[in-house]
Amino acid sequence: MKSFPLAAVFGTAAVCLLASPLVLAEDAAPTSLDDIVVTAGRKAQTVDATLAPVSIITRTDIEQYQASSLPDVLRRLPGITLSNSGGVGKTTSVFIRGTHSSHVLVLVDGIKVGSATTGSVAFEDLPLDQVERIEVVRGPRSxxxxxxxxGGVIQIFTRKGGKGFQPEVSVGIGSHNTQQAHANLAGGDGTTWYNLNAGKDETDGINVTANNREPDLDGYKRDSVTLSAGHRFADGTTLEASALHATGENHFDGSFNNESHVTQQVLNTKLQHLLNDKVLLTAQLGQARDDSDNYLNGVPLAAYRTYNTQRNTGTLQADMAVGAKGTATLGLDQQQDKVISDSTYDRTSRDNTGVFANYQTDIGATRLDVSARHDKNEQFGSNNTGNIAVGRDLNNGMRVTAAYGTAFKAPTFNNLYYPFSGDPNLQPETSQSVELGVSGKLAGDKVQWSANAFSNEIDDLISYPPPDYAVSQTDKARIRGLELSATTQVAGWDINANATVQQPENRSGTNTGKTLIYRPKQFANVDVDREMGKFRVGGSVHAESQRYTDDANTESKKLAGYGTLDLRADYRVSKDWTVGAKVGNVLNKDYQTSNGYNQDGVNGLVTVKYAPK
Known part of the structure; x- marks a missing residue:
């Protein structure tokens, strides 16, 4: 991954100060920001210091791939697959290591997002043009x-300002009358920074359903804006605030409703104080909203129209250097979920308090990482989780790791109270996971590779089995897998490849041994790019094996495996102007990732970007 401007430190909040007392306390050599990760340990540390499998996507990567949506970026990473209901802007589920989409924790600038009713995150509604960086940690982090x-944690960092004035404007046009317009104004000096980003995206879309029951185009529109600002005081205190607001209008096929108006909003305030060269104190307040209003042929539904959820969070955290080689973290989280809906929910709010601790240290060539947490939910009582990881650096530049972790997932308000299908007696899902990994570097770091084997057992899995589709909690699942990844350069070409082989099995009832729905057993990605003067060209291959759509793994209901090829190129007309073009699904592959929903055939997008240097 290539480095991005120094201003991006302020986008990760913890990096802006925490990297100083803790990374230096470990006698680490200076590193680029691409070598710093925040999400794995809730504090800044070098990638080499963390024992968790982590993937990082920078703003440079996003622009190089010419990605047009957050799901388009995530599907390139090891261990991640998607299920999409009909193209751009349609409901998209993200699965990490074969776990359910609701088993993925998503943060925006440290604030937990997602719907308290469905338990899912509207990835399709989060604007990619306002993203500076994405960190994905695979494996349990409860x-x-x-x-x-x-399954893991995905953290999205929005764009921040830096030194000087840095304007940027881009426009794009493409297939299906796709139109994009984005503007970013960033600036600041050595102590103060700001960023304002606004965007508009619109497409006529495709016909989402494969049975052509409504053979029309199903469009999508989104308007978004992000504002952030921060200041670092002379006494070691940093104050920053940010707000992301996105509204969308989505059309789809349906007899009950076929249009929804959605809002995603994330508010964040963070205060940090560097107490001395070994202690950093952090206080953070945030609010995330996920709102949806449903319509039929443009008319608001008389009932089951509004599903609005609000998540208020607060955190106090202390990060400390302990001795010459150790770090410790102590923290307190407070969360309140609220539901506002015209559907009848027996309960519309609940609070959760969590306390956590983490300790990391080096003992010679061995690194130890231990964490524990206690959550008290006013509805479900207490849940205790823990994680321990050990890594050993070998003389040949390789590292071997072993980890064990437990995790849990509290039932959503829909699981508990949704009319006709909820069960208020549900208890949290729980899991136990073990992992073994090995990684290394070759040819003077020109080749980097890793392999991670994992096994995750989930108890009290929540599902909706036929024929009545009432919620059930008798299921167990076991997911075993192997992730392989490598990056290198050959003859001037940058190559990034990964492959995952997994066995996500149901382990209870009549479907014991059957594959969990919508989880392919094999999938792989290859990205190849080369810069040639003012030109840059590249291509991506994504391939997946078949996936089943019902718990019984009925052959007639499975979705076939597929492979897609995307090509891209951009040209720097001058130091300020760049023109880019990409062609997606070049081979016009006909495939589905969700039963009955089409995916786009061959498609194209041309963009023009102005960013004065």
């Missing part, structure tokens, strides 16, 4: 973050 982090 011992640091609490509920939902059974």
């Amino acid at each position: 011992s640091l973050y609490g509920s939902e982090a059974i």
